[in-house]
Amino acid sequence: MSTIAVVGGGISGLAAAYRLRRLLGAGARIVVLEAADRPGGKLRTGSLGGVRYDVGAEAFLNRRPEAVALLREVGLGDQLVHPSGARSTVRAGGARRPIPGRTVMGVPAEASVVRELLSEEGLAAVEAERRLPPLRLDGRDAGLGGLLRARFGAELVDRLVDPLLGGVYAGGVDGLGLRATLPALASAVDAGATSLTEAAGVSLPSAEFVDSTPVFGTLRGGLGVLVDRLVELSSVELRLGCPVRSLARRERGWRLGGDVPLDADGVVLAVPAPAARRLLSDVVPVASAAYAEVEVASVAVVGLALPPGTELPPASGVLIAAGERHADGTPFAAKAFTFSARKWPHLDAAGPVLVRGSVGRHNEPGALRATDAELVHLIRSDLAELTGITAPPVDSVVVRWGGGLPQYGVDHLDRVAAIERSVAAVPGLAVAGAVLHGVGIPACIATADRAAAKIAADLGSAGSAGSARDVG
Known part of the structure; x- marks a missing residue:
């Protein structure tokens, strides 16, 4: 029987555990190790005024x-x-106004949509963006704040783009990179759009798609319902209050150090960047160094x-x-x-x-x-x-x-590529989580599915790995 350790009991770790169970069947031992006293990570449904209410991701x-x-x-x-x-609103310039449509995270497809938010001077700067010298990235990333201010002026950035992105990343626009946070705009420029206004226009979904597909969803009983269901269906051995302090290669498989050490044939790391940096420092130093650059x-x-x-x-x-x-x-x-x-x-x-x-x-x-x-x-x-x-x-x-x-800073995609490339070369090890390809729940689930598939493939190619056991 193979033992797989999933380090981190947030949505990424629990989705990986569930997918591993589906791929490996009932015979696998799947152990989820979570430092907190409850599973779910940033998915937490509590009680507020006697009502089930999400106090993490909503x-x-x-x-x-x-x-x-x-x-x-x-x-x-x-x-x-x-x-x-x-509709949602934004408080900017001392007033509260509706957030306009036809923008990509605040970057407008046409100046008229942001008219109510801006002064005459600010609107004129947005209108002029199309007439600026053609934008060229030549495959490079760009600091989002500097780029947007150079193209649109400060007012649009401060009154709309920064609040919108701050709601997603809890980070100001000046600390974020274009390619990781607004990939559709970067792709449009790479494909020939000569202005960010034009790039936003070609990146917007069709009116039919917008009308038929709500932007957001949640669960009637709170997202904690999903946490409970994943724990149940994955039939995991759930260890709460159990931080993993070290990760080391064994002759066959891995040893995870902590209050109760564990030997495992495969490991999925689904933890925040600081913990991933620490655990990978000896076994995959290239990935550890890349994680260290993520604030x-x-x-x-x-x-x-x-x-x-x-x-x-x-x-x-x-x-x-x-x-x-x-x-x-x-x-x-x-x-x-x-x-x-x-x-x-x-x-x-x-x-x-x-x-x-x-x-x-x-x-x-x-x-x-x-x-x-x-x-x-x-x-x-x-x-x-x-x-x-x-x-x-x-x-x-x-x-x-x-x-x-x-924080998805400049050249974040290069850091992610270094992490995934170096980890891919290590049998029985995979990574998942919000650091990689998006901070939202769907993106985390996608990384979990890929991590589970890698572990299953690695174990299959290695043949019977033998039984792992608790030690110490």
């Missing part, structure tokens, strides 16, 4: 196939739900259950541009609010009105230094400034994600 990109396909495969397709259609951001989620009947704005939420301030000059602590009761029809029922505030930007700890009680106070103050809502919550929750979001 949704997935429905327009990618991996998450929807997995949900249906594990029998959760009937729990799939989509947003209400209420991470810390964030917090503050959930508020407001009294029944509290009237929310007619929007799904609001992004808050960096530098925005209250009327008295106080900076906002939050980078975004989700008006959950407006966004998700299944949460818009009689009972508490649920709202979620997000805190934290890369290299800007700011409000994250506050205690939980202080964070709740700051978020309530921000909410009052934005909406006028001052009612005390009937319940609240604060969940912190330290180092939880990788």
Whole structure:
């Protein structure tokens, strides 16, 4: 019987464990080792005001196939739900306005769509982008902030692109690279688009696709339902509170060091960049060095259950541009609010009105230094400034994600290629997770499927690997 160790019990690790079970059958021993006291990683469904509520990732990109396909495969397709259609807004330039359509993460296909967000000067800069000298990348990556400011001016970047990307990566646009964060635009330029406006135009999905396919999806009972189902169907040996401190090659297979060492025939590493760097430092130093170059951001989620009947704005939420301030000059602590009761029809029922505030930007700890009680106070103050809502919550929750979001900087794809190329050459070892090809749930599932396929192929080509066992 082969033993496979999956290090990391987030969505990437659990999806890999599930796929390994499907590929290897009931005879394989699959051990998931998770440092935290619960599985799921950034998928966490708790209780807020007596309602099941996601306090980590709240949704997935429905327009990618991996998450929807997995949900249906594990029998959760009937729990799939989509947003209400209420528009999101952005607070920028001291005002809150709807986020415009026909943009690629804020890069407009035509200047007219961002007219309401910009000053006359800012709009003129966007209109002029098409007339700038033709954009050429020649296969290189580019710093996103510098490129966009050079092409569009600062106002579009600060008021729209930066808040949108900050909502995905918890990082400012100046720390991100074009090819990893906006690959469709880079591909369009490589294919001959001479401006970013033109690149956005050719990258937008068709109107038919937009009308027929919701952008996001989630589960009626919270994404924790998926966590529980994957644990159940993968029939894993789940070890919680069990950090892996070292990884070493054996004559056949691997030894994982920790409080209870484990010998395994195959290993999937589905952990954040700092842990991957440490575990691979001796066995795959090239991959370890590449992981070391990936910076991470810390964030917090503050959930508020407001009294029944509290009237929310007619929007799904609001992004808050960096530098925005209250009327008295106080900076906002939050980078975004989700008006959950407006966004998700299944949460818009009689009972508490649920709202979620997000805190934290890369290299800007700011409000994250506050205690939980202080964070709740700051978020309530921000909410009052934005909406006028001052009612005390009937319940609240604060969940912190330290180092939880990788930053996709310039040349990130080169780092990922180095990781995958070096690990591919090592039998019985695979990697998965948000560092590689996207921070969203579908992208993580895709890396998990590839990692499981590699381990299964490696074990098959090695023949009978013999039995691994606990040692020590």
